[in-house]
Amino acid sequence: MPMIDIQAVSKWYGPQFQVLKDCTTAVQKGEVVVVCGPSGSGKSTLIKCVNALEPFQSGAIHVDGINLQDPSTNLPKLRARIGMVFQHFELFPHLKITENLCLAQEKVLGRSRDEAMAKATALLERVGLEAHSHKFPGELSGGQQQRVAIARALAMDPIAMLFDEPTSALDPEMITEVLDVMVELAREGMTMMVVTHEMGFARKVAHRVIFMDKGEIIEDRPKDEFFGTPRSERAQVFLSKILAH
Amino acid sequence: MISGFDFDVLWRSLPYLFRDGMSFTLMLTALSALGGLVLGTLLALMRLSNMKVLGAIATGYVNLMRSLPLVLVIFWFYFLVPYLGQIITGSERPMVVGAFSSALITFTLFEAAYFSEIMRAGIQSIPKGQVSAGYALGLTYRQVTSYIVLPQALRNMLPVILTQTIVLFQDTSLVYVLSITDFLGAASKVAQRDGRLIEMYLFAALVYFVISFAASRLVRALQAKTAIIR
Numbered sequence: 001m002p003m004i005d006i007q008a009v010s011k012w013y014g015p016q017f018q019v020l021k022d023c024t025t026a027v028q029k030g031e032v033v034v035v036c037g038p039s040g041s042g043k044s045t046l047i048k049c050v051n052a053l054e055p056f057q058s059g060a061i062h063v064d065g066i067n068l069q070d071p072s073t074n075l076p077k078l079r080a081r082i083g084m085v086f087q088h089f090e091l092f093p094h095l096k097i098t099e100n101l102c103l104a105q106e107k108v109l110g111r112s113r114d115e116a117m118a119k120a121t122a123l124l125e126r127v128g129l130e131a132h133s134h135k136f137p138g139e140l141s142g143g144q145q146q147r148v149a150i151a152r153a154l155a156m157d158p159i160a161m162l163f164d165e166p167t168s169a170l171d172p173e174m175i176t177e178v179l180d181v182m183v184e185l186a187r188e189g190m191t192m193m194v195v196t197h198e199m200g201f202a203r204k205v206a207h208r209v210i211f212m213d214k215g216e217i218i219e220d221r222p223k224d225e226f227f228g229t230p231r232s233e234r235a236q237v238f239l240s241k242i243l244a245h
Numbered sequence: 246m247i248s249g250f251d252f253d254v255l256w257r258s259l260p261y262l263f264r265d266g267m268s269f270t271l272m273l274t275a276l277s278a279l280g281g282l283v284l285g286t287l288l289a290l291m292r293l294s295n296m297k298v299l300g301a302i303a304t305g306y307v308n309l310m311r312s313l314p315l316v317l318v319i320f321w322f323y324f325l326v327p328y329l330g331q332i333i334t335g336s337e338r339p340m341v342v343g344a345f346s347s348a349l350i351t352f353t354l355f356e357a358a359y360f361s362e363i364m365r366a367g368i369q370s371i372p373k374g375q376v377s378a379g380y381a382l383g384l385t386y387r388q389v390t391s392y393i394v395l396p397q398a399l400r401n402m403l404p405v406i407l408t409q410t411i412v413l414f415q416d417t418s419l420v421y422v423l424s425i426t427d428f429l430g431a432a433s434k435v436a437q438r439d440g441r442l443i444e445m446y447l448f449a450a451l452v453y454f455v456i457s458f459a460a461s462r463l464v465r466a467l468q469a470k471t472a473i474i475r
Contacts, residue, residue: 053377080383090378094397103392104382156382 002026003191009059021215032192034202037212043195051082080108083153083161089145091137098133123151143174160191211235258435266431273417277352278410285360310358322351344425367398404468
């Protein structure tokens with residue numbers, strides 16, 4: 001059984017505009033899948049559907065065997081098991097770094113203060129930011145904030161991690177520090193679905209690459225095949241554009 | 246003309262003006278600001294909720310309150326609430342509602358309409374991604390609202406909330422229509438009794454000015470301090 005199973009998902013904004021067209025794919029346990037494609041292709045929307053942050057009108061998504069659209073599904077409980085990292089970090093600016101990491105651990109998982117703090121400290125150490133634990137998010141650089149955001153997601157002991165363009169809002173010199181954390185995570189066997197344009201990251205750790213355009217999944221193939229000879233013309237054009245420089 | 250001024254009347258009435266009058270004014274201001282903020286926040290949440298009925302009720306309430314003169318609402322409440330109470334409780338006589346309670350309820354209900362608009366703007370100023378991040382961590386609507394949205398909205402809106410409270414501080418003087426002894430009421434009673442209208446009303450104006458002006462200066466200083474770094 002795949003960890004994330006996406007079956008014929010379609011989504012419309014209003015009656016006319018279809019953002020997702022019949023998307024079907026799956027992510028196995030321990031698999032790293034990179035989703036790429038031109039902007040507006042629906043890749044961010046698709047990944048937000050996986051933890052039900054975006055509703056969709058037809059099709060079905062199962063996470064760890066649980067149907068997202070089943071009315072009896074406890075969505076907050078399910079979301080707590082899926083980590084998500086956003087393009088703009090979305091740390092809570094009114095809370096210190098440690099509080100950012102502890103809030104959901106205590107309120108959702110019911111961990112004690114000590115347990116939550118121990119977990120937070122360990123994870124901050126892991127992303128190399130233990131020295132900043134008592135600062136506010138606004139006092140950190142973009143790269144540091146994104147590493148905190150990854151630590152915040154990991155604090156919930158997720159069964160899978162979703163990344164929505166995690167490096168797109170970063171200055172070039174900060175991209176590496178975030179990718180390093182992600183590469184390490186991938187090598188430890190975390191199940192990951194990553195929307196990104198970082199083809200270097202895809203080459204290094206992805207098992208599969210999904211290419212989307214205009215709301216459709218055009219290619220869904222093992223990494224080497226995808227980078228070797230993309231079958232579709234659209235993927236070829238896309239790759240030549242982003243790999244040109 | 247200044248030689249005709251009777252400063253002594255001020256001096257003699259100071260204890261009465263402040264102990265009876267000003268304490269009432271400040272108490273009414275503080276309590277109705279607090280009540281108005283709580284009720285206003287609820288109205289704002291109703292207005293922003295997905296449930297259309299709740300939104301319509303809140304919108305109707307806010308529009309009604311903002312279209313009525315405050316003095317009218319004060320009167321309306323003072324004279325009608327005892328009868329409303331009678332109907333609700335089914336007793337034989339009109340319910341006894343003290344002047345302070347009546348004024349407090351009126352100002353709370355009236356200010357709630359204004360605070361709800363402030364809080365609505367504050368809530369809407371929080372980026373949608375913040376809410377998504379809360380949900381993604383498994384927090385419920387209630388938790389996202391109380392731990393992420395409202396603390397930030399309150400902090401962002403604090404200067405506006407305090408400024409509105411300063412306006413409220415001045416507006417509470419309207420309770421004089423109920424012959425309540427607030428600060429202005431006390432000043433006006435002394436003025437009538439001793440025939441010292443000019444002294445007392447000038448002094449009252451000075452006190453309102455000093456307090457309001459000092460408070461808005463404080464708000465400004467606070468504004469610089471509480472801004473959240475993003």
